[in-house]
Amino acid sequence: MLQILNVTFPFFALVLCGYLAARRAILPLAAIPGLNSFVLYFAVPCMLFRFGSSTPIEQLLDINLALTYLLCALVLVAFVIAVTLRGRVGWNDAALGALVAAFPNTGFMGVPLLVALLGSAAAGPAIVTIAVDLVITSSLCVALSRLGSETAQGGHGALVAAKHALKGAAANPMPWAIVLGGLFSGFQLELPGLLMGTVTLLANAASPVALFTIGAVLARSQMQAANDSSHAVPWRTYVPVALVKLFLHPLLVLLVGVSAVNLGVEIDKFSLTVVVLVAALPSASNVSILAERFGADNGRIARIILISTAAAFFTFSGAVALLVGG
16 A cells, blocks of 8 residues: 555645645646646647557557446436436536546546556556547536526527537547547557657656646635635535545446456456546546536535545545555
8 A cells, every 4th residue: 555655645746736836826826727728738638649659559449448438427427417406406517516426537647647556558548538538428418517508498408518518529639639649559650759759748747737737726716616605515515426436436337347347348357447447536627617617516516626636645545455456
């Protein structure tokens, strides 16, 4: 366990550094969008491209693994919506709350953390889950969030929202970096040395800057929610969702994955372990941006992300100890 903490502690410590920097005004809140843009449009795409181009193409096209992970995401989304869709929580908050429960922080945190823990072979299965979450899970939850709005009258709101969500996924550079990396892997291509050196520098910056930015984004979300005194956020509306993310999600992926293997579905044991650990990651911080864009209760979403990130230092390390050992 001590060996595992030696790997995981620096990652979560960087998140804490970003959080404290924003809370103490060492990092101006106005600077956070710039950091976020650097991570989203430069550093993380280069990291995903590098891992994708060096990963065997069959791992990136592991349909059985992708469908298993997708099935678990759909079940989790349906479950969270079913248990939260009542009273003050309408379709908008229930759907985006389901997204924050089913969408791990794989791109900014999971890939570098899992590679540090398990080696470069962990990148392939993790990249598969990123593609599923960015393209399918996010689009579905955004579409469901529109069911309770006035734009859903006539049955067109959800469809329009799904199209906009897919356009948003297409504008996200991370899926394209995965596709480009897969093409380089499949055709055994290589970038020229000078260009690859630039990509490597940006990829090396992805992990520390992304983790620091996660902490800053969490601090900003918490500060903004605290300044919004129009309504309180009862703990029972966000703590259970955080617990679902940290405990139910990885357990569901493990049970479904093992059951699929027992039924004869070809899923590599190592890949399944990686995907279970992906599910054990805290919630993706970018869901807060979606909540703000679509008018959901961002204070609730921010609290789910904050709690899951803080608690994941212990729960994720415990999951690694159980599945991999120290």
